[in-house]
Amino acid sequence: MEIKIATWNVNSVRARLPVIIRWLNKEQPDVLCMQELKATNEQFPFDVFENLGYHCQVNGQVRWNGVAIISRLPISDVETDLSGFLPEQKRMISASVHGIKLINVYVPNGGEVSNPRFQEKLEYYQVLRNYALKFNKPTIILGDFNVAPNDIDTHSPEEQNGSICFHPLEREEINLFHSAGFTDVFRKLHDDEKAFTWWDYRAASFRRNRGMRLDLVLVNKAAENLITSCVIDKAPREWEKPSDHTPVIFVFKVSE
DNA sequence: ATGGCCGGGAAGCCCGGA
Numbered sequence: 001m002e003i004k005i006a007t008w009n010v011n012s013v014r015a016r017l018p019v020i021i022r023w024l025n026k027e028q029p030d031v032l033c034m035q036e037l038k039a040t041n042e043q044f045p046f047d048v049f050e051n052l053g054y055h056c057q058v059n060g061q062v063r064w065n066g067v068a069i070i071s072r073l074p075i076s077d078v079e080t081d082l083s084g085f086l087p088e089q090k091r092m093i094s095a096s097v098h099g100i101k102l103i104n105v106y107v108p109n110g111g112e113v114s115n116p117r118f119q120e121k122l123e124y125y126q127v128l129r130n131y132a133l134k135f136n137k138p139t140i141i142l143g144d145f146n147v148a149p150n151d152i153d154t155h156s157p158e159e160q161n162g163s164i165c166f167h168p169l170e171r172e173e174i175n176l177f178h179s180a181g182f183t184d185v186f187r188k189l190h191d192d193e194k195a196f197t198w199w200d201y202r203a204a205s206f207r208r209n210r211g212m213r214l215d216l217v218l219v220n221k222a223a224e225n226l227i228t229s230c231v232i233d234k235a236p237r238e239w240e241k242p243s244d245h246t247p248v249i250f251v252f253k254v255s256e
Numbered sequence: 257a258t259g260g261c262c263g264g265g266a267a268g269c270c271c272g273g274a
Contacts (some may be wrong), residue, residue, distance in 0.1 A: 011273085012263055036273085038264065064272070065263050109273055165274055200274070201261035208259085211274070212274075244262080244273085 002228070003073070003098060003252045005031040007142040007215055009106065009198070009245035011211035012038040013068070016243055017045060023236050024052055027249065030072050031097055037066030038075050044068065061090040067143070073097050085127040086120070088182045092128070098254055100223065101135045103128070105143035110164055118164070121146070125173035129180050138223035141182065142251075144245065145216045149174040149184060152194050153213035165212060174216075183216040185250060186230045195232050198245045206237055215248050226253050 006029045010016040013034060024032065032054075037044065038162050041060045041224060059080040067090065069075060075094040081087065086108075094103040097107035105128060110121035132141050148172040151157035160166040174184070186195070196211025205211060230250040237246040 015263060036263095111274095163274090178271080198274075203259040203261085205259085205261095214274080241262095 001254050001256060003031065003100070003254060004029045004035070004249065005102070005140075005252060006247045006249045007033045007035070007104070007144075007217065007234075008184070008247040009035040009144040009215060009243060011243040011245065013066070014039055014046060015241070017048065019236055019239055019242060021048065021052070022239065023233075023247065024054075026235070027233065027247075029092040029249065031102070032070050032247075033102060033104035033142055034068045034070070035066075035091075035104070037172045038063060039066055044093050051251055057070075057093060057095055059090045059093040061088075065106060067091060067093045067106055069093055069095050069102060069104055071095075071097055077101075082130060083127050083131050085124065091124075092131075094131075095136075098239075099137060100252060101137055101139040103108075103132055103139065103141045103143075105141060105145070107144060109145045109146050110170075113162070113164060113167055122169055122173060125170075125176070129177055129182075132182070132220070133180060138226060140223055141218040142175075142216070142248075144214055146214055147171060147174060148212040149187070149216070149241070151190070151194075155196070155210040155212065165214060177218055181221050183220075183224050185217045185219050185224070185227050185247060186213075186232070188224075189227075189230050196247055197232055199237065202243050215245055215250060217250055223252070227251065228253050
């Protein structure tokens with residue numbers, strides 16, 4: 001049996017609802033992890049997704065942030081507390097689906113490198129890593145990491161080096177995930193493909209393909225060899241009223 | 257060749273995003 005899982009920063013679940021529905025109908029994922037809901041739990045359109053056959057687990061807040069897991073398979077062991085870190089910012093929801101631990105994250109952007117929020121962003125990676133290491137089962141951290149890990153993951157590495165989402169200190173945090181046993185599965189399966197998941201709304205960035213690969217799927221050793229594919233679906237970035245991010249889809253093979 | 261956006265909540269602007 002194969003489970004099709006996706007991650008997508010939708011940039012407002014309410015503004016994006018027609019695009020999300022169209023995409024679910026096209027791709028038929030078993031699980032979709034969403035970030036940047038920009039909605040409270042009360043504002044989340046449960047009925048729409050439930051009518052499409054999805055159970056919904058939501059960690060929302062007013063105006064900013066917010067994450068959700070929707071799944072056609074049963075969801076259990078839901079957690080929304082990331083070790084007590086930044087409790088007022090709803091950026092994480094984890095759950096078990098068919099024996100797999102999914103940790104859905106929206107890492108802080110950090111503002112500018114000079115901003116105090118940048119240090120908070122660096123700390124977020126460390127807290128997330130320690131949180132992920134506590135699960136003794138196939139574990140997948142997926143979502144918007146707000147960093148392009150390497151030169152190949154951004155449009156102009158020389159010009160962007162040191163700026164937000166491509167700072168050496170941020171990229172080093174991704175290396176520390178690797179040291180902790182987590183593999184960037186898209187990069188493992190496509191070692192020389194320059195592919196992006198985000199393009200700025202401004203400056204015709206999508207048409208000029210000035211993007212970054214900010215949305216990652218990191219898997220531990222117990223999960224690594226069970227993933228048979230991982231692709232970036234650029235299609236919904238071309239649709240009317242798109243998110244500035246596009247989905248990353250992977251397939252997980254399970255027994256029975 | 258170049259680059260001028262988008263969303264929410266409160267209010268007719270501001271903050272945040274990356």
